[in-house]
Amino acid sequence: MRIGLLTEGGYPYASGESQAWCDRLVRGLTGHDFEVYALSAEPRRDVPPRPELPRHVRLVHSVPPGDGFPAGRRRAGEPRRGRAPGRRERRRFAECFGDLVAAFATAPPGGEPATPVVHARGAAHGGAPAGYPPAVPGGAPDDVVTSKADRFAGGLYGLAELAREHRGLPALLHSEDAVRLLEAACHGSHALPAASGAQVNDLLAVTAGLARALRPLSLDWYGDRHTPGLGGVDLCHATSGGTAALPGLLAKRFFATPLLVTEYGVRLREHYLARATAPQSAPVRALLAAFQGALAAETYAQAALITPGNTHARRWQERCGADRARLRTVYPGMDAAPFAAVADAAADDPKTLVWVGTIEPAKDLIALLHAFAEIRRAEPEATLRIVGGVGRDPQAPGYLAHCRALAAQLFPDEAADTHSVGESPVSFEEVGSPEVPTLADAYASGAVVVLSSVIEGFPRSLVEAMFCGRATVSTDTGAVCEVIGGTGLVVPPRNPRALAEACTALLGDPDRRARLGAAARARALELFTVEQNVAAFRGIYLELISHAPARPAACGARDARGVPQPFARPAESHVPGRWAATGAATRAAVPAARDAVSATPAAVPAGRTPSWAVPAQERTAALPAPAGGGAEGGGAADVRGARRSVRWGGAGDRTGATGAKERGQW
Known part of the structure; x- marks a missing residue:
């Protein structure tokens, strides 16, 4: 199967334990094809040369830090980057970004604790896990009140759809509209207490941080009818939460690709520790931490399976809203x-x-x-x-x-x-x-x-x-x-x-x-050890893909009505080299050879009928009876008769114990 490996600041460029673990995993699972999608942590001029990768790592996509996407990577038929967003795009951005900001920058009215809410995605959350209280009703009392998690998801995927249609999202995230929307949420009646005193410099710092975190929305990693990408992989494996998992969330949203999240160090915990010592104001730390918490909860809600590296990480994930039924501890493999x-x-x-x-x-x-x-x-x-x-x-x-x-x-x-x-x-x-x-x-x-x-x-x-x-x-x-x-x-x-x-x-x-x-x-x-880690992920990959439905995005064959046919192409057609052509030629030659034999009298001995012209029931009845009349009394006659049926018959002629043996040889 094809695995989309999503990394951030590690494999295959940076050195460190994350790079070493990904390399051991890729080299251990040689039966799969890997496509690496790397968010590099250093500027491109400082990134060391890419190491030699195994042959089954087919493709590597990487982007340097920044708020845009790599130059020269424009898809056919899409607008050029230089065109400014129009009124329609600005209005859609205001709606989506407003929902996103309101979901993590506001608190419940009156400081009431969050009540258990069943999200539209089907995951039940209770208590107050990481910034997920219910949303403030925005309309009339008869309106449907959605949870803050659903509002965050709606804003996030709305921005992703806007980025797929118009490549001006990075400019919109840095625009004055984004700052004003964030300011309205922070200065509203239900703003987070730590963010209520945010100044202009704080708002600018937060919008810049959000633009960096939402950078994967504007990348061309997802593919369409013009370019391949994550839409064609069978499974997305994010090696950490946070920004690295965003491409996996979009692949699941657009193409129904299963998402596997592995966290040996919980990304949200690392963010909290880094922000605690960062030279930033309290409103900036509070708002960015709330965004990361909401993103982590959305990642855990959408992941098909989450594999923490230890129980300590598992407790963090459960506190952030992860479902216990989809958590499975896999210890990191180390070379002994x-x-x-x-x-x-x-x-x-x-x-x-x-x-x-x-x-x-x-x-x-x-x-x-x-x-x-x-x-x-x-x-x-x-x-x-x-x-x-x-x-x-x-x-x-x-x-x-x-x-x-x-x-x-x-x-x-x-x-x-x-x-x-x-x-x-x-x-x-x-x-x-x-x-x-x-x-x-x-x-x-x-x-x-x-x-x-x-x-x-x-x-x-x-x-x-x-x-x-x-x-x-x-x-x-x-x-x-x-x-x-x-x-x-x-x-x-x-x-x-x-x-x-x-x-x-x-x-x-x-x-x-x-x-x-x-x-x-x-x-x-x-x-x-490395062996137990690789064996665990080999089983997890097969388990996830066995439960995944046939996805139209990954299925190229369709019938006349456009319905996907996942098994239309034979298995040998996926093997590179001459085997695909040889298999097709053999399949085409078998009916022709059969017709030629049936049409040529010399091909069949005198007095015999071709086996494919005789019903299976008659062929079975024509076999000589055992000499002894019992199960153990078979003599030479039944063996010769079975051999004759195997010699002159097709795949369906091989009956009886001897025929089963001959079927294995043929």
Whole structure:
């Protein structure tokens, strides 16, 4: 089948775990054709050269950041980009964008809590999941009151239809009309409390953010009678929520293409964390967060299946309105081969603690250093190796400098005598240095692996430590408990004393470390390998496509009345190369050969009638009776008769046990 893989800022251009996971998935599912649709996170001039892709990755579409669509990608017959939107387009935009903004920028009247509402799409939501209270009635009391979710969906798909008909949507999203519509929603009587004081600069920032988020509406990825695209794929697989899932929503809307959403890090959660530290005003953060929440809920409502990477992500999705019946946890697959050669026990450094990861404030290395100060009082020979570089957080370089200064203050380099050089028990290293050539070497250098984070999604460093057979001490955050599963020690976050006590207990008990390490390795090899991840998605693809109806957009063959015929073309016609032509020629030659044989007397022995001219009942009755008269009494006569029927008959002549055997050979 053809899979449309929807990515954002990852595969196949950017590096990182998202790129690595998509590459492993694509290379593992060689039985399917993939078309990659990538929203790149960097400007085109900064994007590295595209890596070599497998042969079954047929096509790659990508766009750089911006509010328009790539130049030179205009479909035949569509208006040129230079034509300004007319009065009709502006009126349609005002209606659709007004519904979209009113759906996420307003609150229920009187501050009443949201009541359970059954959406027009058939999904029941209750409570107050992520910005989905019922909409404010906009007309007379007799009007039908739709939920805010339906209003958001109506505005979103209305803008998408406008973009398909007229390529002026990016200009309209930056127009004064968009700012005025947003201003009316923010200054109305039912505006969100945090957005009621929005100023002009705030409104401009929000409209710019909405234009970037709605950029997929204006792309030419969906195809029509002139160009191929997502309309011809069998399944859309979005590797994250948010903007990356928008093309999948439109493909489902326009072509009824099933949508699969995979989130190993919940996009809405990442947006909240990023906005919390962003230099933006409160109205901007509130409005953009409300939009992302409404978009996430719409994505979860339309997805045929949602595959979170862990229970922590699953809880986020349920809170945003995802139906539990369509949630299925699939752990991310990791390559265990690089860690297979690591020894089971650290005999060289039995008192060494190892921390591996990206250095940033969320990792809470400050608490780890204070905990190590207490560990040194109980184990004076203990050492701590911090292996990792700074992350993308702009505060990371300053945080690393602060950690180095604290380590120098807590553990001064004291020399044993006047001739020796003092060494600190704490070292800061990076993978690739002479001391730590590979990541496996980092885990092999210690007896216990420590995780001290206060914010964590799926702890990949813990899984790598488990592959290496190392005992671990972790803080209870994110999916840590789910990953560890009883094979390591877990302590509360921001608690240096509890962290120190757990580490000291493992450093002083080698047998316990060995038992926990062996159990951790067995658990990781069972749950977190690439093989189990690929096998899970192979089954999910087949399951989704088996329940998907025949889609007219993906069916090229039609009868005289225009009704789609999904099985009109034989299966071998889809095989590239000479097989399609050979199969067609063979099918055409069989009737001709049959007619020629029936018309030529010499082709049939004297006194015999061609088998296709005799009814099947008569051919069966003509077979010689078994010599013994029973089921086990068959002799040479019935075998010869069956062979004669196979030799002179067609596909329907092969009856009896011997005929079944011959049918397998023929």
